[in-house]
Amino acid sequence: MSEKKILIFYGTRFGATEGVAGKIAELARENGLQAEVYNLEDLPSDKIPDFNNYDGILIGSSIKIGQWTKGVKKFVGNYKNQLNSFKGKKGFYVCSGYAANPDSYEKVKVEYTKDATEKLGVFIDHYDAFGGLMDFTESSKMGWLEKKLLKIVTQQSTGEKIEGDSYTDLRDWDQIENFALEFFKIL
Ligand SMILES: Cc1cc2nc3c(=O)[nH]c(=O)nc-3n(C[C@H](O)[C@H](O)[C@H](O)COP(=O)(O)O)c2cc1C
Structure with missing residues (x-):
């Protein structure tokens, strides 16, 4: 049997969502799948692969002031029908500051993924929200x-006051791995 193939598209501002896309691709390969990763912020439309050649699709977005990146917004809006053709096999995740807070996690998980895609007419099957990267160092983007x-x-997310040039990775890599493995199961 030939290897299943997945597409991972992401839009990032400060790097957290990109790191998650890379990790999921790595996990896919470890689990016998082929994975291709594309950055939606600098992807010309003629470089978007033919969806018919793939078994599943995952989209990840950064959240800023409640919004996905421009590239993700454009992609989901423009490829609505093609995305819906991945019946039962499409996932969406976000990296968001509020996802790291147990009190707001469930709310942002649904609001930034399922609700936001549905507003554009895209119906996703698997979704989650991960914490972000809090990089206040000089090399921060x-x-x-x-x-x-x-x-x-x-x-607001952690209840902790942030001082100076701290660097905190609020992404939960076990949560990300579970999300990926559950997604691979539905393909
Ligand atoms: C200006 C600004 C606004 C933000 N607004 C939100 C927000 O509305 N909701 C939220 O959950 N996180 C918010 N965040 C946190 C980001 O979602 C977090 O930094 C995440 O890591 C961004 O993903 P990226 O690193 O892939 O760009 C904000 C961050 C910045 C810098």
Whole structure:
């Protein structure tokens, strides 16, 4: 039997969502699947592969002020019918500050994935929300205003006051692995 093939598309601003896409692709390969990963922020439409050649699709987005990235928004809106043709085999995840807080996790998980895709007419089968990357160091991709806003989000998520140049990875890699393995099972 030939190996099953999955597509992973992601949109990131500061790197957390990209890291998750890479990890899921690695897990897919370890589990005997083929995986291709595409960054939606710089993917010309003629480079989007023919969906007919794949068994499943996963899309990941960064969240900023409640919104996906531009690339993810455009992709989901433009490829609605093709995405829905992956019946029972499409997943969506986000990396979000509020996902790391047990009190807001369930809410953001549904709001940023299932509800947001349904608003665009796309019906996903598997979804989750992971925590983000809180990088306040000098090498961070965030500007000062973004750092300031993220400090507020992080404080609300964790209850901890963020001081100085800290770096905290709030992604739960066991949660990410479980999400991936459950997705592989439905293919
Ligand atoms: C300016 C700004 C606004 C943010 N707004 C939200 C938000 O509305 N909800 C949320 O859950 N997380 C929010 N976050 C946290 C991000 O979701 C988190 O940093 C995540 O890691 C972003 O994914 P990325 O690193 O792939 O871009 C915000 C972060 C920044 C810098």
